[in-house]
Amino acid sequence: MHSRTTAGTDRVHVLQTAVVVTDSDGRVGLRPAGERLEPFITTVRGGETPQDAAVRTLVHLASPRATPGRLLAIDWTAPTPDTTGSAAIVHLYEGQVTASHCAELEADGQIQFVAPGDLDNALPPLWACRLLAALHARVEGTVTELDHGRPRHPGALDRHRILSGRAQAAEGKWMPCERWDGTPTNVRGWLFAPDGRVLLLHDPTTGRTSLPGGAGGEDPAISLGVVSATTARATLSQDREVVGYHLLGDEATASVVARLRVLGPLVPAPCAPLPIRLLATPRQARELVPYAAVTRSELEAVMHLAHSEFELPSADCRPIAEVPCTGGVL
Known part of the structure; x- marks a missing residue:
C-alpha cells in the first residue's frame, strides 16, 4: 500500500x-x-x-x-x-x-x-x-x-441529484419526416436558446429529466407551443420544424425544433413541487434523459437542422445551468 x-x-x-x-x-x-x-x-x-x-x-x-x-x-x-x-x-x-x-x-x-x-x-x-x-x-x-x-x-x-433517477426507456425507432406520415400521439421539443443550448425539465418527485413534451395532434408545431407554455412556461418563436418521429409500439412522438423566446415565472401547483428547468447542450441532453429516449440519429438530425436552418451556434460543453423560477428573456 x-x-x-x-x-x-x-x-x-x-x-x-x-x-x-x-x-x-x-x-x-x-x-x-x-x-x-x-x-x-x-x-x-x-x-x-x-x-x-x-x-x-x-x-x-x-x-x-x-x-x-x-x-x-x-x-x-x-x-x-x-x-x-x-x-x-x-x-x-x-x-x-x-x-x-x-x-x-x-x-x-x-x-x-x-x-x-x-x-x-x-x-x-x-x-x-x-x-x-x-x-x-x-x-x-x-x-x-x-x-x-x-x-x-x-x-x-x-x-438535484440528476442522473440518480435516470430510468430505462424501451428501445424505440427513429424515423425521419420523409419516411413516416401519420398523426403523432405525443410531441416533444428541442427548444434552443440563442447560445445553442436546449431546455430540459427535471421532475424532483420522480427524479427524471426530459425534453419538454406532452400530448400530440395533427399539427405537432402547434401542439408543442401549447405543451411548452403549460409545462415549462416557455414562449416559442413561430419558426418550428418537425425533424422526425420516435416510434415505440403503437405510439409516435414527433420531435420539433424551435427557438426559445421567453421563459416565464413558474406557477406553483397544489401539492406538487415546481419542475427544475435546465439549459444543456444537445449532447448533454441526450446523456441526461432516459436511455434510448434519444437515438444518435435523432441527435444528429436535430443538430444539423439547428445549425443549417435555424443558424444557431454549436454550444460548447459547460456546466448545466439552472433557470431561475422567475424566468427571463433569452
Missing part, C-alpha cells in the same frame, strides 16, 4: 485511483467481487502517479493500448474522531473503453453495468456519491473537488 505522512501529523494518507467506465447508454461499469460489486479501484504504488495507477487498471481490464481519459474528481476522506485508520485521497479518472470491448467484458463476466440510479443499491453510500459526482463532471466537462464524496462547490446536477 502506498501511503504518505503529512508533516506535523501522524495521519497517514492512502492514495487510491478509481477508473469510471461507462457504456454507450451511460451505465457505470463495476467489478464483480463474489456476491457484491465494487468500483474499479486500486491503491497507488510507490513511484506511481494516480494516472499511472489508472493506466495499470485499464491495461488489466481492457488491453495494453488502453489509456485513461481525463481526471473527473478528487476526493478527500478523513477518519472521524471516533474511528481509526487512514485518510484517503482518491483520484477518479474517466475510462476509455470501446463499446464493442464493453460488450465483450460484460459477456465474460469481468464487468457489470448498472444504471446511475442503481448505484445507491449496488455500492456503499460513499462510493455511490463519488461515482455520481464523477458522472456529473463527465457530462459537464469539469473536474470536481469532493469532501467525503460530496462536491465542495455543487452545481445544478449535484444539487
